[in-house]
Amino acid sequence: MARHRACQLLSHRRTIGKLRFSRFPSRKSMYQRWLAAFHAVARSGGFTAASKVLNIGQPTVSTHVSALEDHFGVELFHRRGRRVELTATGRELLTITEGLFGREAEAVELLRAVQARETGSLRIGAVRPLDIMEICARLLNQYPNLRLAVTLVSAADVLNGLLNFDFDAGVIGHQTNDPRFFSSFYKRYRINIIVNINHPLTRRRSIRIKELEGQRVVQRTGGAFNRALNDAGVKIKPVLETSSLEGVVAAVMQGIGVGAISDSGIAGIKGHQNLKVIPVNDLAMFTEAHVVCLAERRARPLIASFLRHADAGTRSLRKGKT
DNA sequence: ACGGCGCTTGTCGGACCATT
DNA sequence: AATGGTCCGACAAGCGCCGT
Structure with a gap:
């Protein structure tokens, strides 16, 4: 136990040593964390406020900013008592991190919107228009902001398109036993x-x-x-x-x-x-209609929605017959 | 004197990576 | 895949400084 503590202490000292004096950080994420800490302090005007924004401890924010300053031998903030002020280098860096984290926020916003099906696009290959348009109508009814692109091609082209990621989902006239695909019966004509x-x-x-x-x-x-x-x-x-x-x-x-x-x-x-x-x-x-997609992409939100709406159509058909 | 803030120190635990 | 060592980020506690 005592040896373990001693090892950890030694490890920590080496860590601090590397953190402060190595030429390059050993992990890619280090720059990101340091810059995120700098950005939060610059935007919120203090280390404590920044720690609340980042949901981490204040000492950690302090460590990151110091690490960034020490690593590059620059001064990013003037510490005037309790107040911190950006230096000229700090102001210059902030204009860059504004763009960096602004784009990140934009990216997260986009992903949230896609997750909620508020936006996003689905490319579909189909062998005939009727089945696919039925499914599209149901899908658009629930998620009116989706963009759908339907291409009418042969079954072989639908499957190739799925493999090449040209299509996200498809409708073909037969069941496929190829394990690379997930397929589900839709209708029979x-x-x-x-x-x-x-x-x-x-x-x-x-x-x-x-x-x-x-x-x-x-x-x-x-x-x-x-x-x-x-x-x-x-x-x-x-x-x-x-x-x-x-x-x-x-x-x-x-x-x-x-x-x-x-x-x-x-x-x-x-x-x-x-x-x-x-x-x-x-x-x-x-002739039959089967909805298909790549098995590995079956759980992707938009594709899963497509499959669900196709399944809903099959269920309503069964209900209508009984 | 008191409260708020930033910094340092010691410790812990998860992630990563090499080895088996 | 499992294991053990190493690395690294995070936290708690305690300290000093500063403004009110």
Whole structure:
């Protein structure tokens, strides 16, 4: 015990020695603490007042300011009895620390605002607009000052965007088992056939899946329609592949081939006179919406809010069905 | 004389870092 | 990852100085 005390005393002496005479402080934070003490004393006009501002003991403030003065061999304050006055060097240093700690206060203010969702931005990648806009609407309803940027791309681009930190969150059409991502089911939509009104199938109210055998088909990259055709053993003629729903719709409008569209996408083509949507009556084909983000970023405040609002949508959907 | 303030001294405990 | 040594910031106590 006595030896321990002796060691600590020795350590302390070495500390004081280093503090006062070493060329550079051994820890980065030392300058910051010394400058913070100086700044508080300069702004509050006294060591005791500064200690209250900094929420530390007055001796500590005194030590820091002395350490700063001794370390650089300068005088920052004139001690006139109980009063302290800035020296010319002190006044010059204060103009710098005003900027330094002013920016720090600004930074803390920003972080507090983001924490409270009073500001902040979220970049979202999505495979189709409807789901994501639903979630965005709910999010903006609660946090009106958020800025959201939505980019419509393929599922692969959404996932790559998350990995590259180009997106904070996303909505894709399938669940991902990649452990780098967190994904959560959002909604399921039925898939229908979409044809140009000049196509022979346009007079039909519904069709059987086998009737697509040999048809020229416009496919969406990685789409659920492709997998459904494959599972049903229907051999089609793939003529064009595109990454977006808009691409499929435009191709079908040009009469390039038969396409597929989910219930959620139908609203978006209502104005197009030369398109016809036909349900498939013997096979239930579905596409799903899953919200995704990087697993390691799942707890980040804005991303967590996004996931929560997506989850709220899923819950209200379940409630509506029962 | 008293209260307020800053400084010094002695001590403690947490953080850091090298070693195992 | 755990451990032990070292470093460093912080505090309490006590002192002297100064203004009222």
